[in-house]
Amino acid sequence: MNRFHEFSIKHEFVTRSLIIIVSSVIGSIGLNMFLIPANVFSAGVNGVAQLVSGFLSMNFNLSIDTGILIFLLNIPIFLIGWIKLGAKATIYSFFSVLAFSLFALIIPVQEIIQDPLLNSIIGGILIGIGSAYCLKYGFTTGGFDLLSVIISKVTGKSVGSMMFMMNLLVIAGAGFLYDWKQAIYTIISIYALSIVVDKIYTSGHKLTVFIVTGKEQEVLDVFKKNIIRGVTVLPGKGGYSGVDRSLLMVVVNRYELYDIEKLLHSVDENAFVNVIATEVVLGEFWTQEQQKAAFALAKGQTE
Known part of the structure; x- marks a missing residue:
């Protein structure tokens, strides 16, 4: 039994580490190659980081990389997660955010396609895949994902629906900061993300x-x-x-x-x-x- 327990712990660590790396790469590609080039905003803290970065750049000519902002904005959310979800899930979520932030810095912001609708859908799907597999293995990609899991486990509502409701703030920010056309594309992106999360994870089911x-x-x-x-x-x-x-x-x-x-x-x-x-x-x-x-x-x- 002890040997099995040791093997199980090692297997779980390796599996979750691979999930963190792969999901971070997939999510960073969705962000840097589809959403950012099209001025479409991601869900959750990633989207908030995009809004803050754009606001600082337009109003103060201050350029701060989105990856750095993602990490900084997640710090207070981790404190809530530590209390509500426990140390284990929060630690994995912390490393997930750290990996995502690093890959967001490494992977260049590069436009692949020029259609904003396709960028919205593909970017949302890719980030949704990364988030959903993290959730499936017992941790999150931080940010609104973490808050959504906490609310979902208290209320019994699906994680995808909680994420969509919380992301209305990002949609409003996109509309006021840029224009409402970008806000509509942001809605499409977030909706695609929510559908993918519920299809893969379905925690409320x-x-x-x-x-x-x-x-x-x-x-x-x-x-x-x-x-x-x-x-x-x-x-x-x-x-x-x-x-x-x-x-x-x-x-x-x-x-x-x-x-x-x-x-x-x-x-x-x-x-x-x-x-x-x-x-x-x-x-x-x-x-x-x-x-x-x-x-x-x-x-x-x-x-």
């Missing part, structure tokens, strides 16, 4: 996980220690082998699936798992804030 295992008690024990979700246990039997097995059913949010996969793999590598989308959940289904409160209560009772 519910999933039903069916697990066929011969190690029922071990799986239940590790679930009880690490997640607060109701698990229904049904008797089962292999259709070909005739061996008795248990069928476990649990409904989770999308962001919990990654943790369930790791926990399950730690006790039963041969478990069969089927995940299906769930349209509606009736009855008590806790948000992450409620889960944290329950964990804290349980910890206090055992001490």
Whole structure:
């Protein structure tokens, strides 16, 4: 078990590090080669950094690179993330922003196509891909992404919709600072980003996980220690082998699936798992804030 745990930690670190690098490159390309050349603004803090950079350049003839502003504007948001999401997710998010800022400095601002509509769509899609895969692996690209995850986990609303609502500020800024034509292109870019994030990440969506295992008690024990979700246990039997097995059913949010996969793999590598989308959940289904409160209560009772 210890060897598996060590391997799991190393594998997780390598995977997340690769995700940070690849997503930062993809996002920086979307920003520097599609959005900035067309004067179209990105979502979140990236867009705010573009607005601040443009404002300083036009009014004070002061040129500050967008990558530097992205990093500086994210600092207070990281403090909020540290409190609400914990150290682990925030540290990965910090390195994600650091990598994005560096690649935004390295990758040149270069116009590839001259159509502002295509620039808006392609730039939004590329930045959305980078953001979504970071979210999928348990951290963010900082900025409004981080705030959106916090709000989503409290309210149960989808991350994409939260991002779009918060980015109305960027849209308004684009309209007042430049013109409303650029604001419309910014809306298109942010909408494309939001759609991509919800398609890839879908944290606000519910999933039903069916697990066929011969190690029922071990799986239940590790679930009880690490997640607060109701698990229904049904008797089962292999259709070909005739061996008795248990069928476990649990409904989770999308962001919990990654943790369930790791926990399950730690006790039963041969478990069969089927995940299906769930349209509606009736009855008590806790948000992450409620889960944290329950964990804290349980910890206090055992001490």
